[in-house]
Amino acid sequence: MPQSFLDLLHSRRSIRKYRPERLDPETVDLLREIALRSPSSRGINPWRFVFVQNPETLRELARSKGHGSAFLAGAALGVVVCAEEGESDVWVEDCSIASTLLHLGAHSLGLGSCWIQIRNRRAADGTSSEARIRDVLGLPDTFRVESIVGVGRPAETKEGVSEEELQFDKMRDESWS
Numbered sequence: 001m002p003q004s005f006l007d008l009l010h011s012r013r014s015i016r017k018y019r020p021e022r023l024d025p026e027t028v029d030l031l032r033e034i035a036l037r038s039p040s041s042r043g044i045n046p047w048r049f050v051f052v053q054n055p056e057t058l059r060e061l062a063r064s065k066g067h068g069s070a071f072l073a074g075a076a077l078g079v080v081v082c083a084e085e086g087e088s089d090v091w092v093e094d095c096s097i098a099s100t101l102l103h104l105g106a107h108s109l110g111l112g113s114c115w116i117q118i119r120n121r122r123a124a125d126g127t128s129s130e131a132r133i134r135d136v137l138g139l140p141d142t143f144r145v146e147s148i149v150g151v152g153r154p155a156e157t158k159e160g161v162s163e164e165e166l167q168f169d170k171m172r173d174e175s176w177s
């Protein structure tokens with residue numbers, strides 16, 4: 001397991017293959033705490049989280065998009081990251097931070113995880129991914145859905161991104177020219 005924040009970043013990857021076992025409740029509680037410790041603009045905390053461990057619901061959510069969500073059917077947990085849209089004009093940023101912390105936090109606990117983009121996405125039949133998820137989970141109409149973070153015990157290993165792969169050409173000091 002990574003020891004420091006830099007170790008964590010050096011070894012972080014998106015993991016989409018999971019072992020079949022469930023997560024123990026203590027681990028899930030740590031993920032709940034991680035989500036709720038996310039910083040948000042003006043401390044408004046517009047996010048709402050639905051922790052889904054029911055395999056049937058996970059299979060249903062795995063059909064939320066035409067591409068890129070099917071792996072959720074094999075996850076032990078899907079954290080659906082939503083927001084009460086009217087509470088903040090920057091709910092997208094707030095939900096993105098929470099999704100990132102869940103991804104990094106899962107890795108820090110020795111778990112694999114991957115973000116599934118929901119906002120602005122459609123299912124295979126053309127319906128909005130958000131609308132499908134509202135239906136499946138009984139979310140109020142005022143909720144927006146940013147992402148689902150799929151989590152499980154990793155069944156694949158990936159090398160972290162090497163220093164050579166870092167795109168330093170996309171970075172300048174002091175000014176762009």
Ligand SMILES: Cc1cc2nc3c(=O)[nH]c(=O)nc-3n(C[C@H](O)[C@H](O)[C@H](O)COP(=O)(O)O)c2cc1C
Nearest residue numbers: 012013014015016067068069114115116117118161
């Ligand atoms: C905003 C965002 C949306 C993403 N959406 C998806 C998705 O819908 N499905 C998926 O399988 N991976 C998704 N990913 C994971 C990316 O594909 C992955 O981070 C990228 O390919 C780099 O790989 P790495 O995370 O292993 O370094 C998403 C990542 C981000 C940050």
